[in-house]
Amino acid sequence: MRVEVSRRRFLQNTVALSVVGGSALSLGALAAESAHAGSLPETTTTKTGTGSAEIIPTLCGMCVNKCAAFARVEEGVLTKLDPNPYFPKSRNMLCPRGNSGIQTLYDPDRLKYPLIRIGERGDGRYKRVTWEEAYDAILNGTDKFKGLAQILDEEKDNRATIGYSNGEGLSKEGFEVLVGQKIGTPNYVDEISICLETTLGGYVNTIGTYGEADMNNADYIIVAGANRAEAIITPDTMDMFKRTKKRGLTMIVLDPRFTNTAAKADRWYAVNPGTDLAFVLALTYVAFDEGLYDKEFCQKYMVGYAEYKAHILSKKYTPEWAAKLTGISAKEIYRTAREFMKARSPIYYQGRRSAFSPNDFQLRRAMAIYQGLSGNLDKKGGIIYGKKIKLPPEEVNAPMYAQAQTRFDRKGIAIPADKTGSWILFRNMILEGTAPYPVRVMLMRKHNPMSGVPDTTKTEQLLRKMDLNVMIDILPSDTAMFCDVILPEASYLERTSPVASFGGLEPAIVQRKAAVKPLYECKTPEVIYKELAEKLSEPLWKNTLKYDEDVQDDTKGMKPDALKKYYKENGFDLADAWEKTVEESNKERVVKAFGEEAWKILEEKGVYYPHMEAYHKQLDPNTYEYYPEDKKNYHVKGDKIKVVANFTNLTKKGVDAMPTWHDDMAFHVPKGKFRLITGRHAQFTQSGTTNNAMLRDLTPTNYVWINSRVAAERGIKFGDLVEVRSRIGAIRLQAYPTESIAPNQTFLLHGFGGNSRGMEMAYGNGGNDARIIEDHIEPVYGAAAMHLTDVEIRRV
Amino acid sequence: MARYGMALDYKNCINCKACEVACKEENGVLLGADKHRIWVGANAPSGEWPHLDIVSSTFMPSQCQHCEDAPCEEVCPTHATYYDENHVVRVNSDKCILCSYCMNACPYDARYVDDRTVTVDKCTFCSDTRLARGETTTACQNTCPTKVRTFGDLDDPESEISILLKTRDHFSLKSHLGTHPKLYYLT
Numbered sequence: 001m002r003v004e005v006s007r008r009r010f011l012q013n014t015v016a017l018s019v020v021g022g023s024a025l026s027l028g029a030l031a032a033e034s035a036h037a038g039s040l041p042e043t044t045t046t047k048t049g050t051g052s053a054e055i056i057p058t059l060c061g062m063c064v065n066k067c068a069a070f071a072r073v074e075e076g077v078l079t080k081l082d083p084n085p086y087f088p089k090s091r092n093m094l095c096p097r098g099n100s101g102i103q104t105l106y107d108p109d110r111l112k113y114p115l116i117r118i119g120e121r122g123d124g125r126y127k128r129v130t131w132e133e134a135y136d137a138i139l140n141g142t143d144k145f146k147g148l149a150q151i152l153d154e155e156k157d158n159r160a161t162i163g164y165s166n167g168e169g170l171s172k173e174g175f176e177v178l179v180g181q182k183i184g185t186p187n188y189v190d191e192i193s194i195c196l197e198t199t200l201g202g203y204v205n206t207i208g209t210y211g212e213a214d215m216n217n218a219d220y221i222i223v224a225g226a227n228r229a230e231a232i233i234t235p236d237t238m239d240m241f242k243r244t245k246k247r248g249l250t251m252i253v254l255d256p257r258f259t260n261t262a263a264k265a266d267r268w269y270a271v272n273p274g275t276d277l278a279f280v281l282a283l284t285y286v287a288f289d290e291g292l293y294d295k296e297f298c299q300k301y302m303v304g305y306a307e308y309k310a311h312i313l314s315k316k317y318t319p320e321w322a323a324k325l326t327g328i329s330a331k332e333i334y335r336t337a338r339e340f341m342k343a344r345s346p347i348y349y350q351g352r353r354s355a356f357s358p359n360d361f362q363l364r365r366a367m368a369i370y371q372g373l374s375g376n377l378d379k380k381g382g383i384i385y386g387k388k389i390k391l392p393p394e395e396v397n398a399p400m401y402a403q404a405q406t407r408f409d410r411k412g413i414a415i416p417a418d419k420t421g422s423w424i425l426f427r428n429m430i431l432e433g434t435a436p437y438p439v440r441v442m443l444m445r446k447h448n449p450m451s452g453v454p455d456t457t458k459t460e461q462l463l464r465k466m467d468l469n470v471m472i473d474i475l476p477s478d479t480a481m482f483c484d485v486i487l488p489e490a491s492y493l494e495r496t497s498p499v500a501s502f503g504g505l506e507p508a509i510v511q512r513k514a515a516v517k518p519l520y521e522c523k524t525p526e527v528i529y530k531e532l533a534e535k536l537s538e539p540l541w542k543n544t545l546k547y548d549e550d551v552q553d554d555t556k557g558m559k560p561d562a563l564k565k566y567y568k569e570n571g572f573d574l575a576d577a578w579e580k581t582v583e584e585s586n587k588e589r590v591v592k593a594f595g596e597e598a599w600k601i602l603e604e605k606g607v608y609y610p611h612m613e614a615y616h617k618q619l620d621p622n623t624y625e626y627y628p629e630d631k632k633n634y635h636v637k638g639d640k641i642k643v644v645a646n647f648t649n650l651t652k653k654g655v656d657a658m659p660t661w662h663d664d665m666a667f668h669v670p671k672g673k674f675r676l677i678t679g680r681h682a683q684f685t686q687s688g689t690t691n692n693a694m695l696r697d698l699t700p701t702n703y704v705w706i707n708s709r710v711a712a713e714r715g716i717k718f719g720d721l722v723e724v725r726s727r728i729g730a731i732r733l734q735a736y737p738t739e740s741i742a743p744n745q746t747f748l749l750h751g752f753g754g755n756s757r758g759m760e761m762a763y764g765n766g767g768n769d770a771r772i773i774e775d776h777i778e779p780v781y782g783a784a785a786m787h788l789t790d791v792e793i794r795r796v
Numbered sequence: 797m798a799r800y801g802m803a804l805d806y807k808n809c810i811n812c813k814a815c816e817v818a819c820k821e822e823n824g825v826l827l828g829a830d831k832h833r834i835w836v837g838a839n840a841p842s843g844e845w846p847h848l849d850i851v852s853s854t855f856m857p858s859q860c861q862h863c864e865d866a867p868c869e870e871v872c873p874t875h876a877t878y879y880d881e882n883h884v885v886r887v888n889s890d891k892c893i894l895c896s897y898c899m900n901a902c903p904y905d906a907r908y909v910d911d912r913t914v915t916v917d918k919c920t921f922c923s924d925t926r927l928a929r930g931e932t933t934t935a936c937q938n939t940c941p942t943k944v945r946t947f948g949d950l951d952d953p954e955s956e957i958s959i960l961l962k963t964r965d966h967f968s969l970k971s972h973l974g975t976h977p978k979l980y981y982l983t
Binding site for chain 1: 808811812813817820821822823824825827841843845846848924925932933935940943945946956
């Protein structure tokens, strides 16, 4: 194996994550210390060999989607990731991010050993320590910051003083078990309230599922506010684009921008941001007014069918009305409405993205009801409910803490999410001093709110306000730079993850196996949870004994042995959730549910579903069959299907029972300003992928899109540095004049503009949209509404 | 012995560039935006917002066309460029003197300089990686989310590519030049 010199090696001197106390170790030296024989490649590509190789099933971790892959490992080095043809969800494909996972694994900027802050928050000065020293610092603090023991003592065992957050992933549940259930705080915030909460909520509350769009059999699809060519979701992306362009699937795309998805459409409508609801209501109006819908289906399955019909017609949601709001002509709305209902298998695609406007919950409701009007639910070519293969649950012995208070981030919210909360409200209430008790700790894993949550300035204030911040991650993110203790985690390619079940039309269970051993001093998340739990368990138990009256009552007069028994039996032994390793637990669960043979298949192929050996076939070099046609779960609900058009209970919460347009939803941009819209790119996920050398070659930076005629008026040319300023902040990045965006709107890719010097490629590259997106929330869940910010753009 | 070619169902292409990354990782192509064996050509849509011409915005995956009459092979003074036993146009880096005649002669701009060997490099149809291991697909075909590509033996009438070319309309790039590319774009 040849280790190539890359241009990254020449850039290495600029790495500025200061490691004080430790010598400036090069990657090569660290590699020699790690478990690997031979040398490790730096950020480079390694040609695959023709000799022996281990082929290990893995599950991609470059985005949330979880595509199955096989890792090719030669002499201990991962040389290639190939798609896994056994997984029905990802259908033998890997996207550019999946392919470039190798660059994330071998990223020279990886966190390599535990770090303790010795400088001020944000200045990047850390000391290399042992794992034991890092755990000890979390418990007992240092001269720079307080530890958990002191903070919980001062807060009289109110566990809710700890906030915690985790990005999406297979080991996320374990972190929730550790911090939420075992340590015992309710204050969890994750990506859901800055992501698709309203989409899921809208659909589940209307048709009982988010569902799966059967792209292989639909013949007409409206894709509004979803960009499947660039925000890849499997199997939707692979299935739909094989049939667009007059090959069986008519595709209508609504997007303020001309995206790669729009390029594959039959028609593209440049809808005004935030007005999709008016479009759906107008489609619904035409359906009712012209009698173009499945009346039998609606009479049978639609709750509030008559009221909804009366509501839509009496409000006069005509295409003429919607044209003024959406910018789409009445003629085109009529055309689409009629085509949709006349199609054999039409789908109004659910999409999945952050809430863009405050009406997003009602938009999703209107979309789901409209789908119901077509009757194309729970059937081939429609939105299907599918099935999920059940895995035995894992029991957690969660202790009760009498002193732990409840969560508070629900002010003004109609349906607060108990488990996941509202990131923006949680943060802002702490900053405004309206939280009912002090939140003093943030325990974070694989989550970068400095980039993900709108208004970075406030997020930074939150982190500065804390007494203790801890991060578990693979790269020194912007958020990690405000943490007191940083724990280096094994990347997804270095760990076996808890087995997962993916439901749908063709359900399967999957297992990610470690392709290589953890590099450097990194540890797998479950090992970190266990060790941290072991460290914290007894000291925190003593704190509970000191303050918790319920526990004091229960344990009054107990002898040490009895007390120890009580501690164990009532779940106060924090580490008891990790008595088995992930590998042991996976095997136990799979064997229990499906037998030894299933486990063997899963171990070898990474995928298992009942009858897989008989069902799975290769049809041609590019096509596999996973289930025979008559075994696919097209139709599972029977008469239990329900479409809730009139959701009367919502009125009690101050939410419209039926989707309704309100005048304040109209789109308006002050003259000379631009509405900022955000989005994705096939070559990037989020801030976590911006340090990937391969992806950076494909998308070197994020540009700010400006309509080319407007740019010409202002003398702005491609590549010119411009300042984009909103009410809350300003960023600088390069201009990209284009006709793919409206004169009064602007767009930039999310995830760029990193501010951590430890991430060499991401640092200072482009602009961080979270610095300028205002922190508006929608009223149903308190989810971030991302498209309400107007900005000024000027050349600098 | 085979005569390898590739059919591209290019209308499936969403310009995600998975093929480009898979190619680089499989074949150890140098990092760097200007170093690639394969790529996707994209046209910005013509027209003014919101009246853009969707049809004008196409994605065209491209690479070495493995011409039957390859201009690059003709001009190479050292015979570094050659046809291998499977009719794949290859470069012998030991013979290459980087005169760059081939780079200028190639009508498809399919060649670039590998800075490690300081010689010309290009697509090999994964001959020395995947095919050498007995695999039957190229890295780009295997990874493609929308399954644009079908690689195979044009001399085998039963091969998937032969069947595709017999049953689907197709065209070649710059066919007027008489290079006889072995990449076929399906319509």
